[in-house]
Amino acid sequence: MNNLNPIPANELQRILDLSDFNLDYSNFNDQFNDLAKLAASVAGTEISLVNLIDSYTQWTISSHGLDVDQMPREESVCQYTISKDKHFEIVNLNEDERFKNKFYVTNHLQLRYYYGIPLKSNGHNLGALCVMDRSPKILDPEKAELLEIIADEIINRLNTFKIIDSLRNQVREATDTKNKVVHDIRGPIGGIIGLAQIISEQGKENKMDEVLQFINLIYKSGKSILELADEILSSEKKQPKIKIKGDELNLMILKEKLEKLYLPQATAKGVSFTVSISPATADIPFSKNKLLQIIGNLISNAIKFTPMHGKVGASLALITGARSTLKIIISDTGAGLTQAQIDDILTGTSASTKGTNGEPGYGFGLALVKHLINGLGGILNIKSDKEGAKFIVELPQPLGMV
Incomplete structure (x- = not known):
């Protein structure tokens, strides 16, 4: 049968759109569990899944009746669903050449x-909202x-998370702007106070009592503004520096997420897959x-x-300075x-190729990476020899972030 691994006609734009949601597939907790359970109840099936599909992987962000987090995209049924405008139904997976030998059809499931x-x-x-069962059936139109309504609500929630993230x-940018304004006004105010002090001292010698009184008022007013600026800056400094906000990670948390996901x-x-981090900056937040x-x-x-018994490693380092850089x-x-x-x-312009176990390539994973790195003002370098390849990414951090 042709087209065993279908690719949507708009695949590159599709994965770019998915990347705009900036999703953390390991951090959805129970945010969709109610909808997954409702979908199974409506369909009368044992299992329902909420799946999102990127260049390589189907990520299950919520499930009912089946404990699963991910599977290779090429093994999934939902890869066919995302190639459709409407629903995709298989009455009996065991009678379909595309699926009858898949593990979820032949194993205990x-x-x-x-x-x-x-x-x-x-x-x-x-991605797709899907329902599954251990016996063949046909779903009633009602x-x-x-299920269409439930799928719409899933997208509504995803869009809400996207808006909240934005x-x-x-808010972070506004805070950075406030700190910059406070920092910028301290210099001129300090200068005014310094000038007022000099004039005040000279005024005493010249017995300019009225001028001196006026200048003293300027001095006191300027000093109060400077104290206010110090107070604002101080309140910011009192915030725990290692507190991680919703739009931040640090190397320790990133290491845990990568190990859990991959x-x-x-x-x-x-x-073999390992993740190493630079301990000196392990707890410093970054975007x-x-x-x-x-x-x-x-x-x-x-x-x-990478063939069986091979090694894949991720090395993460935050290089701090006037403009900090995350090196991957x-x-x-x-x-x-x-x-x-x-x-x-x-x-x-790279073309799709198959992996060492014959895994199909969809041709857009590295194109997406290059696009995202360019969008963040970063640099991608690649080194390769007979011992393997290294992808080296340098991402400058936003000013004021670290």
């Missing part, structure tokens, strides 16, 4: 029925309509904007092209890249 609805935002399918960034992928392929999307795609790509190195012991392949990646 013995799944048979699937019904999926695209989760659409701005015309792009970010139930299908109710507002959080605006160690299962590496383990499933028999690849998480598009960070998990960039690092995640690079790690998934490295696992894809993703290394692997795969076959490596030719200079022509490196040039294609850096120019955004």
Whole structure:
């Protein structure tokens, strides 16, 4: 059968749209559990999942009846759903050539029925709401309509999280602006006070009592403004420096997230995956904007092209200074890249290739990475030899962030 791994016609824009949500797939907690449970109840199925699909992976952000966090995109049924404008239904997975040999059909799960609805935002399918069962069936139109309503609510919530994240960034920028204004006014006010002191001292010698009284008032007024500025700055400094806000990460937290998200992928392929961080700056907050999307795609790509018993490593370091920089190195012991392949990646013209276990390539993971890095004003370098490849990313942090 042709097109065993379908790719939406708007795939690049689709994953760009998904990246704009800046999602942390490990941090949704119970925010969609009520909708997943409702979907299963409406459909009369044992299982329902809320899935988002990026370049390499299907991420389950909420589930009912089945404990699952992720699976390779090429193994999923929902990859077909996101290629559709409407729903995608399989009455019996065991009778469909595309799915009858999949692990969820042949193992203890013995799944048979699937019904999926695209989760659409701005015309792009970010993922799917799906319901599944262990016996074949056909969903009634009334139930299908109710599932459409649930899918719309999932997107509404995702958009709400996106808006909150945007507002959080605006608040941080406003705080940075306030601190800059306070810092900027301290200089001239200090100068005024200094000048007033000099004139005041000279005025005493010249017995200019009225001028002296006026200048003393200026001095006191200016000093009170300076004290107010110090108080504002002091209140900011009293905030715990290692407190992590919603739009921030630090190296320790990032390490934990990467291990949770990508160690299962590496383990499933028999690849060693490790994350190392620089201890000196391990607890200093930095922006998480598009960070998990960039690092995640690079790690998934490295696992894809690393053979069994190989190694994939992520090295993370925050280099502090006048303009702090987050340095990320993703290394692997795969076959490596030719200079022509490196040039294609850096120019955004790389073609899709299969992984070491024949994993299909969708051709957009590294293009997305390059696009996101450019958007953040960062730099991507690639080094490769017979021992593997290294992707080196440098991301400047926003002024005032660290």
